[in-house]
Amino acid sequence: MNRIANVIKLLNRDKHTWMTVPAGILGSSFIVNVIIGFGSGIAIYTGGLSSIFIYMLVLGIIVLPQTFPFAISFSIRRTDYFIGTVLNAILSSALVTLILMILAAIEDATNGWGVQLHFFNLPFLTDGNLAQEFLTEFILLLTMFLLGFAIGSVFRKFRAIGLFVTSLAAMIVTTLLVVLATLNNWWEPIWNWLQEITAFELSLWLLPIALCFAILSFLLIRRSTV
Amino acid sequence: MTSSVVEVKNLTKSYGKVTAVNDVTFSLEPNKIYGLLGRNGAGKTTIMHMITAQLFATSGELKVFGEEPYENERVLSQVCFIKESLKYPDNYMVKDVLELSASLFPNWDKEYADSLVLDFQLPLKRRMKKLSRGMHSSVGIIVGLASRAPLTIFDEPYLGLDAVARAMFYDRLIEDYSEYPRTIVLSTHLIDEVSRMLEHIIVIDGGKILINEDAEELRGSAYSIAGTASAVESFIAGKKVISREPFGGLLTAGVFERLTETDRKRAESLGLQTAAISLQQLIVQLTNKKLETKGGSRP
Structure with missing residues (x-):
């Protein structure tokens, strides 16, 4: 347990990457939207919140090159590194979600920051009850991180060529699925399903995908070298 | 143990x-x-x-x-x-x-x-x-x-x-x-x-x-021997030589062997000078030597 705590300590010593930068990105996006809301005078629904989800993806990608060689040079086991990093991402995702929900509550109470801005409350995404809202955003943040982490792990183990092959494979699989869906007339049922499903239900579908990313990262990190 | x-x-x-x-x-x-x-x-x-x-x-x-x-x-x-x-x-x-x-x-x-x-x-x-x-x-x-x-x-x-x-x-x-x-x-x-x-x-x-x-x-396993080329050559015959630096009619050779008392006396009688080889010198010569022989064996 102590060893995993050390990994979390190692990551959080870098406050910029885990706190200042994401807060700065989300904050600047928010301020720009408030200014626009102030100028326009009408109700605005903005996608500025997506910046934090994109950042989690970026964070997942950069955390390995930033800390993995350092960690194993300083006698940290690969398994501990993996568990510590994923645990830190879970804690961070939970914390970010909590902050987003508090800000959403303030947004609600102040009639959209006084300018009818819908930045933290968005239709579909925050439709459910509080618990559902929390889980939806939390799972989405974590999945984005783990996707990035899996990308970083592929690069760590197989370098650029591995990333290239994986991207190519992913594209081919996607293309095949699209062709399959078109040939079998699956688009209409898919479209109907997407219209009926809530954001919370959709986020639950992400869980197995996130788990796959995590397992892939684990297996690759275990075999990674400096 | x-x-x-x-x-x-x-x-x-x-x-x-x-x-x-x-x-x-x-x-x-x-x-x-x-x-x-x-x-x-x-x-x-x-x-x-x-x-x-x-x-x-x-x-x-x-x-x-x-x-x-x-x-x-x-x-x-x-x-x-x-x-x-x-x-x-x-x-x-x-x-x-x-x-x-x-x-x-x-x-x-x-x-x-x-x-x-x-x-x-x-x-x-x-x-x-x-x-x-x-x-x-x-x-x-x-x-x-x-x-x-x-x-x-x-x-x-x-x-x-x-x-x-x-x-x-x-x-x-x-x-x-x-x-x-x-x-x-x-x-x-x-x-x-x-x-x-x-x-x-x-x-x-x-x-x-x-x-x-x-x-x-x-440290004591190698020494250098210097003097006129002919005297050095006769001295190092049959010895494990790791370097050879001719300079005009003179020659300095590195020998990868312990300097025995008899050898020291023999060097003296031949008018040759012996000196210790520093560790760095020794290693440079040993790792260099390998390269040379590799180079020499090329067709």
């Missing part, structure tokens, strides 16, 4: 067709200072990476503190490996590295680390990536010393350090080693600078072990 700290048997590491480390066998005894010497690309760093489980061996056996090092907490917590190319997270400050080391290395001595920071005049709040090359190296040296790991490995840790700082590193290392004995491996090009500290020397060349000998033994 105490058990070895590191036990390496037929260790091989290849990358495709290139064999970086080729069938290497050696062991490291506890509480000794080892010199792991060799030219660039000889395979030193690769061997040390395998000992610390940062690289995987292609074949062979490797035991550190009697166990496999891979993912082994008991082994890894006793090892500190400082290398020249060590990368720190971009936003880390000097104090981040030191405070983290305090929780990672069980024998960490904070007071000692603080005194070393003063000695090396390190700015604690400066970012690692803003440090000069020499300061960057100093951080590694401080971690290596203050961690007091039972197996401490320094891989060319002095890059960018001036002579004063290097001398300080050697002094601190010797002082602390005599107070807290441990196994230390020094890999370096500056052989003469460290030769007085080394107790055992392993020379790697082309991925193979060239020399694995006690430093004291090795």
